[in-house]
Amino acid sequence: MRVAVDAMGGDVGPAAMVEGAVLAARASSDVQITLVGLTGQIEAELTRLSAGGNMEIHHASQVIEMNEPSKVALREKADSSITRAIHLLKDGKADAVVTAGHTGATVAASTILLRCLPGIRRPGLAVPFPAHNDRKCLVIDVGANIGCEPEDLLHYGEMASVFVETVDGIKSPSVGLMSVGSEAAKGNKLVKQTQELFENSDLNYKGNAEGGDVFGGKLDVLVCDGFVGNVMLKALEGLAVWVTEALRDELSRTWWLKLGAAACKPGFRELRSKLDTAGYGGAPLLGVKGNVIITHGASGPRAISYTIQRALDLAKAKVNERISAEVTQHASLDTEVEDA
Amino acid sequence: MRVAVDAMGGDVGPAAMVEGAVLAARASSDVQITLVGLTGQIEAELTRLSAGGNMEIHHASQVIEMNEPSKVALREKADSSITRAIHLLKDGKADAVVTAGHTGATVAASTILLRCLPGIRRPGLAVPFPAHNDRKCLVIDVGANIGCEPEDLLHYGEMASVFVETVDGIKSPSVGLMSVGSEAAKGNKLVKQTQELFENSDLNYKGNAEGGDVFGGKLDVLVCDGFVGNVMLKALEGLAVWVTEALRDELSRTWWLKLGAAACKPGFRELRSKLDTAGYGGAPLLGVKGNVIITHGASGPRAISYTIQRALDLAKAKVNERISAEVTQHASLDTEVEDA
Numbered sequence: 070m071r072v073a074v075d076a077m078g079g080d081v082g083p084a085a086m087v088e089g090a091v092l093a094a095r096a097s098s099d100v101q102i103t104l105v106g107l108t109g110q111i112e113a114e115l116t117r118l119s120a121g122g123n124m125e126i127h128h129a130s131q132v133i134e135m136n137e138p139s140k141v142a143l144r145e146k147a148d149s150s151i152t153r154a155i156h157l158l159k160d161g162k163a164d165a166v167v168t169a170g171h172t173g174a175t176v177a178a179s180t181i182l183l184r185c186l187p188g189i190r191r192p193g194l195a196v197p198f199p200a201h202n203d204r205k206c207l208v209i210d211v212g213a214n215i216g217c218e219p220e221d222l223l224h225y226g227e228m229a230s231v232f233v234e235t236v237d238g239i240k241s242p243s244v245g246l247m248s249v250g251s252e253a254a255k256g257n258k259l260v261k262q263t264q265e266l267f268e269n270s271d272l273n274y275k276g277n278a279e280g281g282d283v284f285g286g287k288l289d290v291l292v293c294d295g296f297v298g299n300v301m302l303k304a305l306e307g308l309a310v311w312v313t314e315a316l317r318d319e320l321s322r323t324w325w326l327k328l329g330a331a332a333c334k335p336g337f338r339e340l341r342s343k344l345d346t347a348g349y350g351g352a353p354l355l356g357v358k359g360n361v362i363i364t365h366g367a368s369g370p371r372a373i374s375y376t377i378q379r380a381l382d383l384a385k386a387k388v389n390e391r392i393s394a395e396v397t398q399h400a401s402l403d404t405e406v407e408d409a
Numbered sequence: 410m411r412v413a414v415d416a417m418g419g420d421v422g423p424a425a426m427v428e429g430a431v432l433a434a435r436a437s438s439d440v441q442i443t444l445v446g447l448t449g450q451i452e453a454e455l456t457r458l459s460a461g462g463n464m465e466i467h468h469a470s471q472v473i474e475m476n477e478p479s480k481v482a483l484r485e486k487a488d489s490s491i492t493r494a495i496h497l498l499k500d501g502k503a504d505a506v507v508t509a510g511h512t513g514a515t516v517a518a519s520t521i522l523l524r525c526l527p528g529i530r531r532p533g534l535a536v537p538f539p540a541h542n543d544r545k546c547l548v549i550d551v552g553a554n555i556g557c558e559p560e561d562l563l564h565y566g567e568m569a570s571v572f573v574e575t576v577d578g579i580k581s582p583s584v585g586l587m588s589v590g591s592e593a594a595k596g597n598k599l600v601k602q603t604q605e606l607f608e609n610s611d612l613n614y615k616g617n618a619e620g621g622d623v624f625g626g627k628l629d630v631l632v633c634d635g636f637v638g639n640v641m642l643k644a645l646e647g648l649a650v651w652v653t654e655a656l657r658d659e660l661s662r663t664w665w666l667k668l669g670a671a672a673c674k675p676g677f678r679e680l681r682s683k684l685d686t687a688g689y690g691g692a693p694l695l696g697v698k699g700n701v702i703i704t705h706g707a708s709g710p711r712a713i714s715y716t717i718q719r720a721l722d723l724a725k726a727k728v729n730e731r732i733s734a735e736v737t738q739h740a741s742l743d744t745e746v747e748d749a
Contacts, residue, residue, distance in 0.1 A: 138592060173590075201651065212589055215597050249552055249639040250513075252478060257555050257636045280643030284651040296597045297640050299589040300633070303620030304641045305648050311541065311624040312652065315683055319676035329672025336659035336666045343655055 070099060072380050073163035076106035076114075077132040077150040078170025079373075080366045083107075086169065087114035089373020094123055096374065100381050103127050103163060106150040129153035135366060139173035143181075151175055155182050158359040165360035165380035167351070169368050175361065176213045176354060183359040186389060188398045190218065192356035193225040193295070194363065195232065196302060199343055201286030207233055208283060208291045212299030213354065219263040220397075222246070222292050226272050227396045228355040229290040235386045236379065242289035245278030247297060253277060259294060270397060309344070345372065350379035355392065360384045410439060412720050413503035416446035416454075417472045417490040418510025419713075420706045423447075426509065427454035429713020434463055436714065440721055443467050443503060446490040469493035475706060479513035483521075491515055495522050498699040505700035505720035507691070509708050515701065516553045516694060523699040526729060528738045530558065532696035533565040533635070534703065535572065536642060539683055541626030547573055548623060548631045552639030553694065559603040560737075562586070562632050566612050567736045568695040569630040575726045576719065582629035585618030587637060593617060599634060610737060649684070685712065690719035695732065700724045 072093075076086045083106065090102045103125040104111045115121030131146040143152065151170050155178045157163040168175050172194070180192055193210035200206045209225040210217065226244045233242040246267055248256040253264060255277060267274045275288060280301060282288055293301075320330035330337075351364030351372075360383045364376045412433075416426045423446065430442045443465040444451045455461030471486040483492065491510050495518045497503040508515050512534070520532055533550035540546045549565040550557065566584045573582040586607055588596040593604060595617060607614045615628060620641060622628050633641075660670035670677075691704030691712075700723045704716045 138594070199651065199655075201654070215589060215595075247640055249555060249636055254478070255555075280640040280645070281647035281650075283644050284647040293640070296589055297637050300587055300620040300637050301641050301644045304623050304645060305620070307621035307624040308645050308648055309652075310621075311539065312680070314541070315539075315680050316676070319679045320673055322676070325672055326676045329669045329674075329676070332665055332669025333660055333673055334669075336656070336662070336669070339659045340652070340655050 070165070070381050070384050071101045071103060071163045072165045072167060072377050072384075073103045073105055073127070073154040073157045074373075074377065075150045075154045075166070075168035075170050076104040076111050077129070078168045078366070079368060080135075080169075083110045083114045085368065085370050086373055087111060088118060088370035089368070090124065090377060091115075091118050091120040092370055092374035093377035094120075097378065097381060100377065101125070102377070103157060105129050105154040105157070106132070127153060127157060133171045133174045135171055137171065137174070139171065139177045142171065142174050143177055149174075152178050152182070155179055155359070155361070158361070159183055164384040165362065167362050167364065167373070167376050167380050169364045169366050169373065172212070172363055175363050179354055179357045179359065179361050183357045183361075185356050186358055186393050186396070188393075188396050189224055189228075189356040191221055192354050193221070193228065194352050194354050195225075195229050196352045197350065198283050200284050204286045204289070205237070206283050206285075206288050206291055208293065208298055208302070209355065210293065210295040210298050211302045211352070212295045214295040215299075217259065217294040219259065219266055222259070222263045222294070223266040223270060224356065224396050226267060226274070226290060226292045227270065228392050229292070230272055231391045231395055232353060232355060232383075232388055233289050235388050235391060236382050239289055241273045243275050243287065244272045244290040244292065245275050245282055245288040247291055247293035248277040248279065250279065251277050266397075271395075351376040353383060358389065360389065410505070410721050410724050411441045411443060411503045412505045412507060412717050412724075413443045413445055413467070413494040413497045414713075414717065415490045415494045415506070415508035415510050416444040416451050417469070418508045418706070419708060420475075420509075423450045423454045425708065425710050426713055427451060428458060428710035429708070430464065430717060431455075431458050431460040432710055432714035433717035434460075437718065437721060440717065441465070442717070443497060445469050445494040445497070446472070467493060467497060473511045473514045475511055477511065477514070479511065479517045482511065482514050483517055489514070492518050492522075495519055495699070495701070498701070499523055504724040505702065507702050507704065507713070507716050507720050509704045509706050509713065512552070512703055515703050519694055519697045519699065519701050523697045523701075525696050526698055526733050526736070528733075528736050529564055529568075529696040531561055532694050533561070533568065534692050534694050535565075535569050536692045537690065538623050540624050544626045544629070545577070546623050546625075546628050546631055548633065548638055548642070549695065550633065550635040550638050551642045551692070552635045554635040555639075557599065557634040559599065559606055562599070562603045562634070563606040563610060564696065564736050566607060566614070566630060566632045567610065568732050569632070570612055571731050571735055572693060572695060572723075572728055573629050575728050575731060576722050579629055581613045583615050583627065584612045584630040584632065585615050585622055585628040587631055587633035588617040588619065590619060591617050606737075611735075691716040693723060698729065700729065
């Protein structure tokens with residue numbers, strides 16, 4: 070299996086990406102990795118790591134920066150590492166793509182170049198969160214599709230269920246529909262239009278859910294509109310940053326607190342790792358013709374390596390073939406693809 | 410000034426509510442509190458606290474439980490403490506109402522009994538969050554209005570600005586419109602329809618915001634549709650609970666961690682108080698003809714007391730009169746009031 074890794078993505082660029090790829094190559098004998106990006110920088114990293122024997126490099130002369138608008142970046146940077154990596158997938162020269170780069174550009178490039186699976190109108194980006202009882206909850210969509218239709222939400226539930234069942238090995242995953250209360254009468258127009266589609270589907274549908282159910286440990290999949298999922302995801306990240314900084318401030322006020330904090334350090338590290346572990350494996354972009362996984366820009370080498378393993382699992386399990394077989398086909402579906 | 414306190418609300422019922430009212434009455438000589446609920450239970454609490462000389466009791470024979478659907482509760486419990494308290498406001502026998510009870514029932518009872526201020530179609534519930542640089546961000550709406558129109562969002566921005574300026578004393582508060590990116594082109598249909606209204610308003614409008622801006626410390630007011638705000642609020646509460654429990658687990662694994670945790674306790678307490686402090690003062694329901702503040706069901710006596718003080722400030726500052734003078738009047742506005 071061949072995984073194309075966008076070597077230029079992520080907050081620290083090639084250093085973390087190349088090291089993650091090297092770790093993944095050492096962990097699996099059946100992965101062939103192609104590093105996509107600026108050849109000089111990639112080679113320098115491989116030299117630093119005394120590695121690279123089994124790595125290919127695919128040159129891309131441009132890098133999409135995290136703060137660039139997706140559309141402009143894609144138009145003006147046709148030779149970016151993200152676009153080149155997706156082209157490898159499209160041309161059958163890779164079985165999966167991993168990037169820690171620009172989410173919007175990756176979604177747009179994947180949608181335009183790979184196109185959606187038959188019957189799917191828009192792809193959905195699925196992010197795993199840690200939950201009670203050491204479970205995980207996969208929330209889809211967190212921002213690939215800002216104008217969801219009821220059929221999109223049904224497809225998100227179906228695609229995420231296939232993913233969780235195939236890649237995480239969870240039989241008949243439980244699926245909730247994000248709303249403002251568990252009663253069926255609660256919800257906005259989109260939720261009310263969608264409920265019946267879920268009820269008539271083959272999913273293990275548990276009805277309406279609420280924001281708190283992300284962490285409740287009772288749902289394997291939580292489906293929401295991309296606008297709602299994106300606001301929620303970023304607010305949760307914001308709270309995590311705020312709490313971390315506020316705690317650091319509080320625990321440095323006296324020498325006694327500093328001492329306590331030093332003693333607690335292994336515990337804090339474990340908690341952070343639990344938060345990160347959920348994110349390991351990254352966010353699959355479900356619904357496009359190809360295996361694309363986007364991981365957090367702040368990912369370190371270990372997370373990158375794990376994400377590459379997951380991309381491999383995704384490709385081996387032929388998740389997209391299963392999705393194509395299982396999604397409900399709607400004759401009325403508007404299959405026009407716009408820029409996501 | 411007279412504040413009607415729903416003595417039956419909250420997770421622990423009269424114990425916290427009555428004690429909070431007693432604290433508030435001791436702190437302010439100019440507050441006259443009416444405790445609304447089951448007379449026997451309220452009297453028992455007052456006896457326990459050796460207090461009550463300056464308290465009135467207004468009997469209400471029914472209690473709306475937290476898990477009851479709002480509509481059913483209001484229809485079947487006309488003599489509930491929430492409904493009775495709102496009636497006192499409507500009849501001019503109270504200047505403000507404070508409840509830690511059922512949010513949906515309070516919003517619905519307020520909307521139906523008090524009606525909206527002129528020009529306002531639906532009320533919005535505004536919740537303060539802690540932010541960087543010891544600031545706060547007031548997010549409106551967190552679920553009073555599930556089907557927001559662009560005019561509703563504009564009114565939320567205007568009402569919250571008046572509130573923050575009048576009650577918190579922040580001059581020309583900065584206002585953001587919740588979206589999925591700071592660029593104007595980012596957003597769903599509702600956001601795009603709303604941007605121009607904000608740009609043409611007298612608000613200190615800062616453009617699109619993202620979920621993370623709740624905690625960023627740069628915005629005083631963040632406006633969103635009630636569906637989005639509700640999902641976000643509950644997800645944030647869910648994360649806070651998950652982190653607290655996961656941290657407790659981690660810090661009890663060895664005697665060394667337990668020791669560290671014990672030393673850190675004052676720091677953890679301060680952090681919790683920072684999180685709570687933002688919530689002290691509760692969530693004002695803006696847009697109805699009357700001062701209604703809803704506080705968290707888990708509030709203790711100190712938070713209740715503080716909320717009563719805020720209700721007093723709200724009434725004294727004549728926030729509703731200022732709102733009526735400042736909200737943009739839209740001729741096209743549909744003023745029909747439905748059950749929120």
